[in-house]
Structures are given as structure tokens and as C-alpha cells.
Amino acid sequence: MTKNATQLTNDNNRLREQLNAPNKKYYEDLLLYIRGKSFLKDSQAVEQELLTILTDILAAQQDGVTAEAYFGQRPQETADAILAEVPNHWLGVVKMYGWLLLFVVLIMLLPALAIATVPVDAGTLLLTAAYWLSAATVVVAAIARSTYRPPHRWTTLWRILGIMVLLIPGFLIATLLKTPWRIYLSGGVGIAVILLLVAGGAIALWREPDRQMWLPFVPLMIVMALSGIVTRVPAWQKGLLDTTPGQITLGAVIVAGLLTFYGLTWRMVRKQ
Structure with a gap:
């Protein structure tokens, strides 16, 4: 076979x-x-x-x-x-990038749903995901081309500058760009979308043979999902979003999720 x-x-x-x-x-x-x-x-x-x-x-x-x-x-x-x-294999490339684009959008969608009162900008999500895919392709190609090049004392500096040049537009697109395709997913609809994303992510992780590389995303996605759900429950929404203690608590939980993600990612990279 x-x-x-x-x-x-x-x-x-x-x-x-x-x-x-x-x-x-x-x-x-x-x-x-x-x-x-x-x-x-x-x-x-x-x-x-x-x-x-x-x-x-x-x-x-x-x-x-x-x-x-x-x-x-x-x-x-x-x-x-x-x-x-x-x-x-052009058809295979188009299919692969299509699935990757969908995957990146879904990964970005859950954090976008973390706060009930913030709209989901579908246009920004698509453009940001497309940019990061393009940037990743450039990075992989650059690494491949540098494999057999003799090392130079400026190589590390140029790599750092190159990564910074690639990172800045991605963050600018994600934070500053606003499109007309903005959707408010509040209440039960938003919770249903979050639960579907979590279920889809859990199934994808379970079917993935190499789960290790995706484990750092798990605590972050759980934190974002819980944040998105509790801020859509009417009994908790006002206390979390309209009061200073609630905002501080919510912000601290999200920051803790991000720090856990970065810590696990750093640990995994060091092990490899």
C-alpha cells in the first residue's frame, strides 16, 4: 500500500x-x-x-x-x-495552503472571541492569517538557502533584523487594520461558536500523531475559551467587563495564559 x-x-x-x-x-x-x-x-x-x-x-x-x-x-x-x-504539484500546494489558512484563522478566532463586547473582524483575521502564512514560507525558504552557506559574523544579526521586519507588519495588520466585515458574536451564539472551536481543536489534537508540538497551545486556548464563555454569561458579564476588579482579574488570567504558552514553547524549543 x-x-x-x-x-x-x-x-x-x-x-x-x-x-x-x-x-x-x-x-x-x-x-x-x-x-x-x-x-x-x-x-x-x-x-x-x-x-x-x-x-x-x-x-x-x-x-x-x-x-x-x-x-x-x-x-x-x-x-x-x-x-x-x-x-x-500546484493543486496540492493550493489545497495545502487553503487548509493551513483555515487552520490559522481558527487558531486566531478563539482569542478574538475572548471578550464578548469586542467584535470579530473577519477581514482582519483572513488578511493576518494570509500574511503569517506568507511570512512562514519566506522564513522556511531562507533557512533552507542558508543551510550550506558559510557562516558570517553578521549572520545572526541579519537573521534577527529579518525576523523583526517580518513580525512588525503582521502585528500592525492584526492591531490597526479594521475592515467592514466585523461581526458581534454575543450571548448564546458566541458560546456555541467557542464550544465548536474547542471541540474541533480537541478532535484535531487527538488525531494528530505528533501532539507534542501543539501542547503549548492547549492552556492558552482553554483560557481564551473560558474567558469568552464567562464574559457572555449575563450574570457575570457586568462584573467582569464593567468593574475595575473584574477587568484586572480577566486581564490577569489572559496574561497568565499567554505566559504559560510562551514558557511551554520556550521549554519545547530548548529540548529540541
């Missing part, structure tokens, strides 16, 4: 642990370069090629041959030759 791209990626992650340190460094640089430059390619074909290379390196490793000796000292040329043979 033919495996899909996700199954091939999981096989790759499992087999890659069998590589020794030098071979792992060689292969993971090659993997990063190929994946970063293959966003227009057939993902299943790309992952199959990567898995084939990995099995060849493992076989050579058992014979005492290093990956560099087996594939040569110019892995970038090897990677470019492989990518040239893989066909473009």
Missing part, C-alpha cells in the same frame, strides 16, 4: 534516530534544504526521496561508510538534482 506524505515523514523520524552523529548532521542538513525548497513540489514524492536517501545512508553506515563518502562533499548539488526530478 502506498504511504502518504505524513506516514513517510513519521517513518523518516523513526529511522533517523539510527544514524550516528556525523551522518545525522549530514542528512538533517540535506533534509532541511530539500524540504525548505520543495513547497511547490509533490510532498509525497519529496518525502519518498528523502526516505530513500535515509535508507541508503543507513545501509552504508552498517558497512562503515559515512554519508559524506557515500553521497559526496557537495550535498547541495545532490539536493538540487533531486528537486529537479520531482514534479511540481
